[in-house]
Amino acid sequence: MPEMHFQVRWPDGAVQHCYSPSLVIHDHLAVGIDYPIEEFLTHVRTALTLASERVRAKYGFACTSAAHTLESIETTAAQALSSAEAGTVRVLSMTPPSVAAATSKGRS
Template identity: 50%
Template sequence: MPITHFIVKWPDDTEMRCYSPSTVVRDFLRPGEYAIDEFLDTANRALVAASDRVRAKFGYACSSAMDQWNVIERAAEPYRSIPAACVTVLSVD
């Protein structure tokens, strides 16, 4: 299963390289700007789908995908209360 990384730029211009165990994240995330809540919803669905692909192939969920989701969720916390906060997906590869 090909690993895919996506790079996110937070509202304070901090960049984060994120991990997915599957290319399925490309079906969810594309480079561009997302409202914070939209990004969180989309990233969560992408990582759950990636973990589900691992489960379908190997019989167990991908804990690394869920760990990545937890890192994203914690990183987003300071921005959730900022009106019009946006996250930019710089790349998905």
């Protein structure tokens, strides 16, 4: 099962490195997009839950790394939402890139 890493920047400028056991993140988030925190949480919860369930279907158990990533994101989001300047979360990168992003590199 292919895995991926993605980076996001929180409203305070902190960059968080995240893990998914599946490329399903590409179906729910896009690089270079700013998401209101609550919307970002909705997308990432859905994606990481699906990713974990894909691991369960293949190996018979859920992915604890996906659960840990989600817990870390939710903790950071709660801190950001409690601040005076909640703001948005920007998706900085996804590795590997989506097929569409990978095939469009270098095109004008």
